[in-house]
Each structure stands twice: as C-alpha cells, then as structure tokens.
Amino acid sequence: MGQESKRQGYIRQAWLVILLAVLYGGGLAGVQRALSDKIAENKRNETYHVIPALVRGADAASTVELTVTGKDGREARVYQIMDAAGGHVGWVLPAGGQGFADRIELLIGLDAGLSTITGLYVLEQKETPGLGDYITGESFRSRFQGKPTDTPLVVVQSDPTAENEVRALTGATISSTSVSGIVNAAVANLKEPIQRQAASGGGLASPEGGE
Amino acid sequence: MAAWHRLKAESDRDLIMAQDEPTALERFIRGILPENPVYRQLLGMCPTLAVTNGMQPAMTMACATAFVLICANIMISLIRGLLKPHLRILVFTLTIATFVTIADKFLAASMYDMSKQLGPYVPLIIVNCLIISRCEICASKQGLGTAAADGIGMSLGFALALASIATVREILGSGTWFGLHVMPGSWPAWGIMVLPPGAFLTLGLLLGAAEWVAQKRAERAKEGK
Numbered sequence: 001m002g003q004e005s006k007r008q009g010y011i012r013q014a015w016l017v018i019l020l021a022v023l024y025g026g027g028l029a030g031v032q033r034a035l036s037d038k039i040a041e042n043k044r045n046e047t048y049h050v051i052p053a054l055v056r057g058a059d060a061a062s063t064v065e066l067t068v069t070g071k072d073g074r075e076a077r078v079y080q081i082m083d084a085a086g087g088h089v090g091w092v093l094p095a096g097g098q099g100f101a102d103r104i105e106l107l108i109g110l111d112a113g114l115s116t117i118t119g120l121y122v123l124e125q126k127e128t129p130g131l132g133d134y135i136t137g138e139s140f141r142s143r144f145q146g147k148p149t150d151t152p153l154v155v156v157q158s159d160p161t162a163e164n165e166v167r168a169l170t171g172a173t174i175s176s177t178s179v180s181g182i183v184n185a186a187v188a189n190l191k192e193p194i195q196r197q198a199a200s201g202g203g204l205a206s207p208e209g210g211e
Numbered sequence: 212m213a214a215w216h217r218l219k220a221e222s223d224r225d226l227i228m229a230q231d232e233p234t235a236l237e238r239f240i241r242g243i244l245p246e247n248p249v250y251r252q253l254l255g256m257c258p259t260l261a262v263t264n265g266m267q268p269a270m271t272m273a274c275a276t277a278f279v280l281i282c283a284n285i286m287i288s289l290i291r292g293l294l295k296p297h298l299r300i301l302v303f304t305l306t307i308a309t310f311v312t313i314a315d316k317f318l319a320a321s322m323y324d325m326s327k328q329l330g331p332y333v334p335l336i337i338v339n340c341l342i343i344s345r346c347e348i349c350a351s352k353q354g355l356g357t358a359a360a361d362g363i364g365m366s367l368g369f370a371l372a373l374a375s376i377a378t379v380r381e382i383l384g385s386g387t388w389f390g391l392h393v394m395p396g397s398w399p400a401w402g403i404m405v406l407p408p409g410a411f412l413t414l415g416l417l418l419g420a421a422e423w424v425a426q427k428r429a430e431r432a433k434e435g436k
Contacts, residue, residue: 013295013298014298016290016293016294016295016298016302017298017301017302017305020290020302020305020306021305024305024306024309027309027313028309028312028313031312031316032316035317035319035320038320038321039316039320039323042319042320042323046323101331102331102334124327125330126330126331126334127331128331129261129330129331129332130407133330133331
C-alpha cells in the first residue's frame with residue numbers, strides 16, 4: 001500500500017471521529033463563551049463572601065480590586081482588603097495551578113505587608129474524593145495560617161519543625177504539595193510587584209492600578 | 212476486503228436486530244424497573260454511593276445524568292449508520308464527554324453551590340457505565356424514537372434508585388428530606404447514614420429487598436403457570 005492510499009485509508013476510517021471532534025469542540029467553545037462570565041461572577045461573589053475569613057478585620061464591601069503585572073509578565077487581579085474604618089489590613093491573591101486530578105484555584109489571604117499568610121481558601125478543586133479533597137477542610141487550610149512568605153513553604157510528612165514547613169495530608173501528598181506550590185508560585189510572582197506598586201503610591205487606591 | 216468487512220458488520224447487526232429489537236415503549240418501561248440501572252444492572256455505583264447523602268445532590272446528579280444519557284442516546288442513534296465497529300467506543304466517549312462538560316459548565320453557572328458540593332462527581336459522569344452501555348446496547352442499533360425512549364426510561368430508573376437511597380439516608384442521617392425537617396426534633400440523627408458506610412448499608416439492604424421482591428414475583432409467576 002502506498003503512502004498516499006494509506007493516508008486515504010485513515011481518513012476514510014476516522015473522518016467521523018475528526019468531524020465530531022471539530023463539531024463538539026466548536027459547541028463547547030460556544031458554551032464556554034456563553035457561561036464563562038456567569039461562572040467568573042459566581043467565583044467573585046464567593047471570594048467576597050470568604051474575604052472576612054481570610055483577613056482579620058476585613059470589611060468585604062470596602063475591598064479594592066487591583067490589576068498587577070506579575071513577574072511572569074501577565075496581569076493578575078488582586079484584592080486589597082480594607083477594614084470598616086478604611087485602613088489597609090491585608091491582601092487576597094487569587095492563584096491557580098495543576099493539582100492531582102485537575103486545576104486547583106486558591107484564594108490566599110496575606111497581611112498588609114505581604115509577609116505572613118493569614119488565611120487560605122480553596123475556590124475550585126476536583127481532587128480525589130475522600131483523600132485529596134480534604135484540602136478544602138479547615139484542618140488542612142489552617143496549617144498555612146501564620147506562615148511567613150519570605151522563604152518558600154515546604155511540605156513535610158511529620159509535624160513541622162521549621163517555620164516554613166507545612167504538614168501534608170495523609171494519603172494526599174500530591175494534592176498537599178500542589179497547594180503549597182501554588183501558594184509559593186503566587187507569592188513569588190506577585191509579592192514584589194504589589195509592594196512596588198504600593199510604594200509608588202498612586203496605584204493603590206485606583207481600580208486600574210497600572211504603573 | 213473492506214467491502215467484505217462492511218458486509219459482515221451489516222449482517223451481524225441485522226442478526227442482532229432480528230434477535231432482539233424491543234419497541235420504544237418496551238425500552239422505556241424496562242429502564243424504570245425491570246432493568247433498573249442500579250437495582251437490576253448494578254451500573255453507576257459511583258454516583259449511587261457518593262451523592263446520595265441528601266435528596267438535593269442526588270436529584271441534581273439524576274438530572275445531569277439524564278441530560279447526558281438522553282442527549283448521547285439521541286446523538287449516537289442519529290449517526291449509528293456511520294459508526295465503524297472498531298471506532299464506536301471512541302465516538303461514544305467523545306459524545307458523552309461533550310455533554311458532560313456542558314452539564315458541568317451549566318451547573319457551575321446556574322447552581323454554583325450545588326456544583327461545588329458535587330465537585331468531581333459531575334465530570335465523573337463521563338465514566339458512568341450506564342451511559343456507554345445504553346449507547347452500545349440500544350442507541351447504536353435502534354432508531355431515534357426508541358433510543359430517546361430508552362434514555363428517558365433509564366434516566367427515570369436511575370433517578371428512582373438514587374431517590375430511594377437518598378431518602379433513607381437523609382431522613383435517618385439528618386432527619387430531613389429535601390432539606391425540610393420531617394422527623395421529630397428529638398430524633399438523634401444517625402450521623403453514619405450520611406457518611407460513606409451509610410451508603411453501602413442502605414444500598415445493600417435496598418438491593419436485597421429488590422432481589423427478594425423479584426424472586427417472590429418470579430415464584431408467583433411460576434405457580435400461576
């Protein structure tokens with residue numbers, strides 16, 4: 001069989017699969033386009049709902065949304081958290097990355113100086129039920145509370161001995177490592193740009209926040 | 212050679228169709244009780260065990276599964292004449308995954324809290340054997356009406372099964388049904404019923420009861436003859 005006729009054979013066999021893949025892909029793109037705004041809005045509402053739990057003294061209604069250009073060159077949305085009196089009390093950084101099964105999306109609460117983690121919330125995850133999905137539980141999330149951001153967090157299998165160590169979930173080391181990895185990456189990517197923007201003054205109060 | 216294969220596939224299909232070709236009504240009725248996906252075929256055990264701790268998640272799952280099952284059945288039935296025997300599973304999976312993704316996105320957009328509660332179980336509908344088995348047994352061999360009736364019947368049967376398990380678990384485990392209090396305030400909610408062991412206990416007991424009823428009916432039918 002010649003190369004050409006072989007190729008024709010493949011096409012004849014698989015044309016339906018190829019056609020369906022294109023049609024379904026187009027259909028899903030349409031669904032994504034139609035629903036993505038609504039899904040993003042749902043996530044934003046949930047973010048505002050959990051802000052008081054992530055940063056102590058936060059008044060969710062006074063939150064200022066800023067766009068910061070991270071070290072990776074991409075623009076990221078961050079939340080500047082205010083208390084009821086208008087004082088700056090902290091930050092919430094949305095961050096995401098690959099987990100064990102699918103993408104994990106987190107909200108990381110930080111103090112005003114971006115030096116300590118004040119809270120962690122899992123916005124989206126599809127980890128293994130009964131093992132990895134315990135990352136959403138308070139007992140795991142609270143292990144990140146009070147951790148410093150100057151050194152990257154390290155996941156350990158026993159009780160932490162150093163300040164930057166976080167104990168893994170039993171049976172879900174990959175999910176635990178993924179969460180700490182996402183936190184480390186987000187802090188490394190955004191800490192300095194936010195501080196720079198804060199130091200330059202103007203950007204802080206304006207929602208656009210560009211430099 | 213290819214023509215011979217096609218002929219052989221067609222004659223095989225004709226043979227199967229001639230042997231067993233239930234009508235749309237038969238397909239519909241069989242799915243509800245006589246061939247109930249959970250109690251008679253033991254298919255779709257993952258969602259059956261995982262999301263039946265309450266009526267609300269169970270019925271959301273039943274609706275999502277029904278949407279996927281009916282749409283996949285219709286789609287596969289429409290293209291059944293074009294299916295190549297050795298590529299059919301690929302086409303089934305592609306079709307099912309597409310409708311599951313639509314259901315997942317729809318839930319995330321319109322029922323966000325429920326979508327979070329169900330978590331990975333909605334994407335896991337892709338691997339629910341109930342759906343691929345209906346594509347294989349019915350939709351890839353029978354016409355549009357029959358395939359749709361089969362999908363609706365099986366969906367009702369699946370919903371009925373999930374509802375029966377969720378009812379027992381939610382009432383005993385939380386004292387509520389669809390979130391409404393139905394047990395007296397003094398009811399000590401049996402926590403274990405909403406936890407995984409409660410799912411296995413309930414499914415086992417209900418399965419036993421269903422089997423017992425089926426046997427009794429079979430005996431009665433025999434005596435009747």
